[in-house]
Amino acid sequence: MRRSMLGRLAVAACSLSLLTAFAPAGGDDAGAPGGSGRSYKKVGYFTQWGVYGRDFQVQDLEANGSAGKLTHINYAFGNVSAEGRCFTGNVPGEADAWADYARPLDAANSVDGVADTWDQPLAGNFNQLRELKAKHPGLKVLISLGGWSWSTHFSDAALTPASRRAFVASCIDLYIKGNLPQDGTRGGAGAAAGVFDGIDLDWEWPGSAGDTDTTYRPEDKRNFTELVKEFRTQLDAYARSQKRGTKYELTAFVPTAPAKIDAGFDVRRIMRDLDFVNLQGYDFHVSGEPRTAQQSALYAHGDFSVQGTVEAWQRRGAPAHKLVMGMPFYGQGWTGVSGGGNGMGQPATGPAPATWAAGYEDYKALKKLADSGAYQVHRDRRGGHAWLFDGTTLWTYDDPQVLRAKTGYVREHGLGGAMFWSLDADTADGELITAVDRGLRGR
Template identity: 40%
Template sequence: MRLRSALLSLILLASVASCDSRPRPDPPPASQVVAGYFTEWGVYGRGYRVKNLRDSGAADRLSHLKYAFGEVTDGRCAIGDDWAATQKPVGAPDSVDGVADSPADPLRGNFGQLRKLKAEYPKLELLWSFGGWTGSAGFTEAAKDPVAFAESCRALLNDPRWAGLFDGIDIDWEYPNACGLECDTSGRDALTRILEALRAALGPQALISAAVPGDIGKLRATDYAGAARHADWLGAMTYDYFGTGTTVAEQKTAPHSALSAYPGIPRETATAEATVTELLALGVPAEKVLLGVGFYGRGWTGVSGAGPGASATGPAPGRFGEGIEDYYVLKDRCPPTGTAGGTAYAHCGAQWWSYDTPETIAAKVAYARSRSLGGLFAWELSGDTPDSALLTAMGH
């Protein structure tokens, strides 16, 4: 009887395994965060839906998913695009479980799909990210009353329509006590006070993270060591160091996400190594630092040479913005022709692009481990290939 029961168990296990033929890679080590941003607006022009996270294997490879972005309105947490997040009906072909939304469903849109995704991948932890480059102005008001801000965030996360969906919150303030799209003068401890209030409001089990700048000057404008005391990690935006612009210096090609300095780099501190070194010197624990990886390239046109430092006439065309394009497009349209500072560049015709590849990401993973960092994160997941080539490299 014992032999027969064992054989039946083996047959049952084989039958269950055969129901899902998609490869399931080993999950990331417990100590290694592999996080990625999913953008709310991706369901429109990009056509990147929650289901893509399942079909591409990204949901298997991620330890944490960050949903971008909620808004900060009048110093309070607020939903961003309510239609995309909770109302937009999802048809059966685009649904995680193959079942179409119905008018009677209390939660549709991205949140409804994320609930289905988490049911299938219960180990995947989800954070709601607030702010972003164009949405950070509201943090200045939030810093005037961090407790009220934190309470508003707690209430929003616990809205009965999606209560339990999010495991925590991500603060993407660009930038506290420094200039981004707008300038902030809230003081060196503004971010610390906001994160401290969030920790008190959400409790010790909630996940709390914050994006931090790659620029050394902006890092020194805020007490990031103090902020780290209340956060699970700080995500260093170690990309966009260079790009096309209006100054003479910005009309010369330069990799936007170099790991290390290279001969002729316009600014020695514009590297991931320099950013990480500064964060650790400021007192941020290594295990609370995540290294950022961009899933896109930045490019110039009218270039005069094949390598970095060549003059150009302006930004190369991109589908959603000048001088920027997704990796999965560039890898075929303008494949790499060289590397500089631990990232790839590509010269094709009159255009020049820089971006990370699976090979350069592998080197960044090795670097992150050599510094005992908490892991890595990606901005943002829709730029990856249909089989998650970049994300796979991040998890190795």
């Protein structure tokens, strides 16, 4: 993704144009296969910049009921410096300490209903996440490192044993120990201690191309494995030093394309140290392509699909219970669609106009289009995906009906749960997360 104050989501944290096609192979929630009870992960990404143009605050997760349905919030994103360190600050396009921990919230936008004071060391999103955890003691918050735009220096940070040790130590110091840079009265030693329960690695992509300025090397695959191990080692050591039975979680966002998996991920080895991975379950096709296509189908013969992604990771040694299925809370759109029919698979002139970035639209806006009557909802029931088409413009997206099918797949195949990008794209009453929660409960 590209980051700007209002439109840094063009392809979002977890987006990319996938380069090759493949044919897929032959909280305490109830609802595991066979009817037995089990826990499913429900992981939502909260975007740092959503508090601006979208005016989506942490408090909105409490107001719309989403907080009580989540097991994890991944805070997007933390950046990696050219020196290979986790860092924050007020650096346009690189870090936003104002949003993270300096911005004061009034009573109406605070989870606990109390306005921030000028002299408290922690404010902003970090303080609101702390307040949200106080209301929901089982909720875990992870700092997600990287994303599409901020994976630039991951390869350098992971290059040597010394660079990995220093990188991991800096991330633990900043986010787990909470030693924030002083920003006026904000920050200081231990200011954010207890906010984060672990680290999510969102390196896009080790061993293969990501954003235009992101470095990658053939040795990234080995170095990513060693980086995961270093994070696990240092997180466990710090947990032991706390002597409170604390465990810090370690997760990763991982790709769909087999070529990208094989270039960057020693699956059997990394899965030993990761608590779980969030599978890319979207952006199988994007609005920059010349023809319309599905972006998140559950099944798709000869094309990318959720099923194909799950099976690709399992064939390489990932256990099902550590695979968390990614689900989009947004759509990919094309305009100037010609060729007739229902619009799918037809030529288009370019990305569709949208609120924040051309070709990318929040579900809450797409729901309004569907309800307006101007667009017809189409479904591929065998493929498990949906799209909107008005004769000229097409949007491919997931709605509650699609998500019910996907949660059924999670339960049937014993997967670890569901992940969503991103929480600010849902409706004001949390329609999509409610559908996922009910589906994982077998309701």
